[in-house]
Amino acid sequence: MSFAKTNGSNAYRQIAAHGGVAEADPHKLILMLLDGALQRIAQARGCAQNGASVDATLHLQRAIAIVDELRACLDLSRGEIAANLDNLYEYISRQLLVAMVPSKRAHLPHLAALLGEIRSAWAAIAPDARQAGQPAAPAPGGVAGGRPLAAPLPAAAPAARAPGVGRY
Numbered sequence: 001m002s003f004a005k006t007n008g009s010n011a012y013r014q015i016a017a018h019g020g021v022a023e024a025d026p027h028k029l030i031l032m033l034l035d036g037a038l039q040r041i042a043q044a045r046g047c048a049q050n051g052a053s054v055d056a057t058l059h060l061q062r063a064i065a066i067v068d069e070l071r072a073c074l075d076l077s078r079g080e081i082a083a084n085l086d087n088l089y090e091y092i093s094r095q096l097l098v099a100m101v102p103s104k105r106a107h108l109p110h111l112a113a114l115l116g117e118i119r120s121a122w123a124a125i126a127p128d129a130r131q132a133g134q135p136a137a138p139a140p141g142g143v144a145g146g147r148p149l150a151a152p153l154p155a156a157a158p159a160a161r162a163p164g165v166g167r168y
Contacts, residue, residue, distance in 0.1 A: 030073070030122055031122055040062045044099070056102075057100055071090065
């Protein structure tokens with residue numbers, strides 16, 4: 001039993017998401033990753049509530065992979081905010097791993113709230129502060145000196161990825 005819809009609109013959403021990735025700037029890509037993690041946590045909660053424990057675990061695995069990717073994109077040389085985000089992403093990832101045990105899923109709303117706060121702060125970054133080379137004060141979303149604390153995601157060819165990697 002799967003919590004996800006298995007109809008044409010689901011395929012349309014996947015195509016739209018892939019198109020959005022191709023056209024997105026690094027700032028937008030981080031927002032898309034945060035949205036993906038939040039969606040996977042919501043799907044895991046829905047599956048768990050409907051008794052689909054295996055599907056819930058699969059969604060949690062995908063959420064962990066996304067959070068780990070967010071963590072890997074951080075440029076830790078950018079200062080304290082990047083280091084704090086690294087610690088927070090590590091905490092979220094560990095708690096998602098704990099939530100793989102069906103009786104330990106009570107913290108999922110808290111983890112979603114944490115990611116939601118990060119997403120809100122990231123979305124609030126002014127467009128002019130996103131431009132590299134323009135000085136700006138550090139913002140709660142992770143921009144210091146006008147440059148994002150997260151490095152741009154590398155553009156990897158689909159054939160270069162291992163099977164199943166990159167499927168969030």
